[in-house]
Every structure is written in C-alpha cells, then in structure tokens.
Amino acid sequence: MNSLSKFYGIYFLFKIEEVMTFRKSFVIFIMGPTACGKTSFAINLKKILPIEIISVDSGLIYRDMNIGTAKPTSFELLNVPHKLINIKDPTETYSVAEFFHDAKREVKNIQYRGNIPVFVGGTMLYYKVLLNGLKSSPKKSTKLRNSIINILKNKGTQYIYNFLKKKNSKLIKKVHPHDSYRLFRALELSILCKKSSLIENNMDINEKFLDNICQFALIPKNKHTLYNNIKIRLQTMLESGFEDEVKMILSKKNIHENLPSMRCVGYRQMYKYLTNKINYNQLVHEIMKATVFLAKRQMTWIRSWKSLYYLDSENKNLATDTLLTVLNKQQYI
Structure with a gap:
C-alpha cells in the first residue's frame, strides 16, 4: 500500500468520529468491465474507509449461482457483507424497479449508520437508473407473467x-x-x-434519491490484460465445479432456459452443453466469446459515461490513492 493509502488508513482509524462529523453525505460508484477486479478492490477499500458495499450485478442476486457469477466467497461475505447478493432464487425474476427500491433502502440504512454506500458491479443499466431515476411503469401481474412464460x-x-x-x-x-x-x-x-x-x-422520470455521487471506473490500460483475466477466470470456473453447480440448479423445479438467471453469461452456454446442444470445446469457446462481448459492451457504456474518474485496474495501490485523492479534493473526506 502506498503512503497516501497508509495515511488515510491511519487517519480513519484514529479520527473516524471527527471525519464523520464534517463529511457531507455521498455515495461512490465503482463500475468496470467483468474480470477487472472490482470486488477485490472494494473489499480492500473497506480497510481504509468506513464503507458498506451494495452489489450492482444482475447475476449475483441469485442464490446457488456462485461459481459462474464469480460471487465473493463465503469468507469474504462474512468479513465484508455485500448488500443485494443472494436475494432471489434462480426461478425468480428481478426488475430494474426492484433494484432501484432495494438500493434506495440500503443507501438510507447505510447512511443512517454513518457509513459510505459504495455501489460495485458491472450491470450498467442499474447504474443508469440510479443516476436518472426510475421511469414510470404499469404495475406487474404475477398471473400475467406466468401466462407469458407458458x-x-x-x-x-x-x-x-x-x-x-x-x-x-x-x-x-x-x-x-x-x-x-x-x-x-x-x-x-x-x-x-x-x-x-x-x-x-x-x-418520464418518476423518482430519484441519490445526491453527491462520486463515480469511478476501474479499467485496464491494456485490453489484452482484460481478455487474459477473462480466460483465467473461465478456466478457474470450469475447474471449480461450475458444471455441477448448473446441474444442481437444473434439478430444481420450474427451471428453464428462458429465465433471466439462465440467460446469465456462462449459464446459458452450460445449459446448452448439459442438454447436448453443444460439445465441451464449443462450451468453452462460447463462454469465452460471450464474456468478451459483455466486457466490450460494458466498456462502450463506460466510454460514453459522464463525470467519471478512471482508475487503473492493473495497479490497485495507485487506483486506491487516486480514489482517495479525488474524494479529498471534492471535500467528501
């Protein structure tokens, strides 16, 4: 850890009450492409700042979908709890509106405890609704949804x-x-x-609830580094029992390929493999291809995003120092 990071770590350790008195209420966004290290970066940030993490990932909401979503380990979640993880079964749906209201509740609770809400993840549509507000929408009908599924x-x-x-x-x-x-x-x-x-x-925008947002994007300087990270993550997934994980999920009632959970990258391809639609080599190729496409799409969102501070995902110490410097200059800390 660099000197600035050490300074802030000591500063918050001994001056936390004073800092909380003078800091204005704010939230942090840490977005970035898949496999760039957002989760580990945020977990390390917890050692320096009084933060609580809110997941911004449409895959991590599902219980039992751990390996394919690269969900934080049980040990990591025990030490640094994440909000909006493991809140739905794979048979259930989860709308942007639900995320919006859940996030609103979590921010309120975190700020009430005197901590900093930090949104971490790569589901860019969720970030968009946090920034722009929730659009009006007719009330959903479970009966109608089940009919459409049929x-x-x-x-x-x-x-x-x-x-x-x-x-x-x-x-x-x-x-x-x-x-x-x-x-x-x-x-x-x-x-x-x-x-x-x-x-x-x-x-029409119906509702907003966030003020004072400091937005960061954790991205690699070299795209080949990101693609290599994706390749390593895929290999780790397959070696860690991803196939057995999906088999277990498919053994549940009411699981089918049109569910949002089964459309997640990796799960869609493994479903095809387990139903004998593709072979193993095609499975690996298709997951890799889909994940790279996802990362490119996320980067397209990020490049068009306004008011972003960029952090180097290949140098986490420098990224931490940059984040702390920005927060200090913006008079958040």
Missing part, C-alpha cells in the same frame, strides 16, 4: 414476435425475434398498457 415455453419467441408485430409494429422494431427477455417485457407492457402510446410515453 406461451414462451409452448409456442416460442417467434410466435410472440409475430403477435407483437401485428399489434405494435413501432415497438417491435426495437426487439430481435429471438430476444426472449425483451419480447417477454414487450408483451407484458402491451397487455398492461393496452395502448401502444402508453408504452412509447413510458419514459
């Missing part, structure tokens, strides 16, 4: 696509015929709203 299972995505194309050609232009999740949501909205104009106008 339609998907029995008649497939093409049937829903054709149905929506007749009902709302403007809306369906945004959806690929094989994108089961977007088709699911489009059909749900079209039924709930009844009129397409309500869907198209469903963009």
Whole structure:
C-alpha cells in the first residue's frame, strides 16, 4: 500500500468520529468491465474507509449461482457483507424497479449508520437508473407473467414476435425475434398498457434519491490484460465445479432456459452443453466469446459515461490513492 493509502488508513482509524462529523453525505460508484477486479478492490477499500458495499450485478442476486457469477466467497461475505447478493432464487425474476427500491433502502440504512454506500458491479443499466431515476411503469401481474412464460415455453419467441408485430409494429422494431427477455417485457407492457402510446410515453422520470455521487471506473490500460483475466477466470470456473453447480440448479423445479438467471453469461452456454446442444470445446469457446462481448459492451457504456474518474485496474495501490485523492479534493473526506 502506498503512503497516501497508509495515511488515510491511519487517519480513519484514529479520527473516524471527527471525519464523520464534517463529511457531507455521498455515495461512490465503482463500475468496470467483468474480470477487472472490482470486488477485490472494494473489499480492500473497506480497510481504509468506513464503507458498506451494495452489489450492482444482475447475476449475483441469485442464490446457488456462485461459481459462474464469480460471487465473493463465503469468507469474504462474512468479513465484508455485500448488500443485494443472494436475494432471489434462480426461478425468480428481478426488475430494474426492484433494484432501484432495494438500493434506495440500503443507501438510507447505510447512511443512517454513518457509513459510505459504495455501489460495485458491472450491470450498467442499474447504474443508469440510479443516476436518472426510475421511469414510470404499469404495475406487474404475477398471473400475467406466468401466462407469458407458458406461451414462451409452448409456442416460442417467434410466435410472440409475430403477435407483437401485428399489434405494435413501432415497438417491435426495437426487439430481435429471438430476444426472449425483451419480447417477454414487450408483451407484458402491451397487455398492461393496452395502448401502444402508453408504452412509447413510458419514459418520464418518476423518482430519484441519490445526491453527491462520486463515480469511478476501474479499467485496464491494456485490453489484452482484460481478455487474459477473462480466460483465467473461465478456466478457474470450469475447474471449480461450475458444471455441477448448473446441474444442481437444473434439478430444481420450474427451471428453464428462458429465465433471466439462465440467460446469465456462462449459464446459458452450460445449459446448452448439459442438454447436448453443444460439445465441451464449443462450451468453452462460447463462454469465452460471450464474456468478451459483455466486457466490450460494458466498456462502450463506460466510454460514453459522464463525470467519471478512471482508475487503473492493473495497479490497485495507485487506483486506491487516486480514489482517495479525488474524494479529498471534492471535500467528501
């Protein structure tokens, strides 16, 4: 740890009450592409700052999905608890709206305890709703959702696509015929709203709750370093029992390939492998390809993001010092 990090560690150790008195309320975002080391970086940051971590990862919400999502270990979670991890079964869905309200509750509780909420993860849509607020949306119906799931299972995505194309050609232009999740949501909205104009106008910001956000992106200077990290992570997953993990999940009732949990990178491909749709070499290739694509997509989001401070994921000590310096200059600490 560099001198500045050591300084802040000592400073917070002995002057915590004084710091808490003068620090204005704020939150930290630590975003970045998959396999760049966001979780380990945040866990180490806990040694220096009075933070509590809120996960921003649509895969980590699921119980029993540990290896394929690179979830923090039980030991890590025991020592540094993460909010919004292990809150859903793989058979359940979890909307952006649910995340928004859960995050709002966690921020309130963390700040009440006098700590700093730190959002850590790579689900960029979650960050977007935190920044821009929650858009108005019709109330969901569990009965309707179950009906749509049955339609998907029995008649497939093409049937829903054709149905929506007749009902709302403007809306369906945004959806690929094989994108089961977007088709699911489009059909749900079209039924709930009844009129397409309500869907198209469903963009008004309804609610915000965050002020004083200091945003950081942990990224590698060299993309080849990131791709190598992805390759190593994939190898570790496969050697750590990822196949058995997915077999166990598939043994549960009501698990099928159209669930959001089974669309997570790695799980979608392993599902295909276990149902004899691809062989082992194709499995490895497809997971690697999908993960690299995910990282590229995350980087595209990050490059277009405003008000970001960049941290070098290949030099965690320097990244920590940079973060602390920014917080100090912004008079947060």
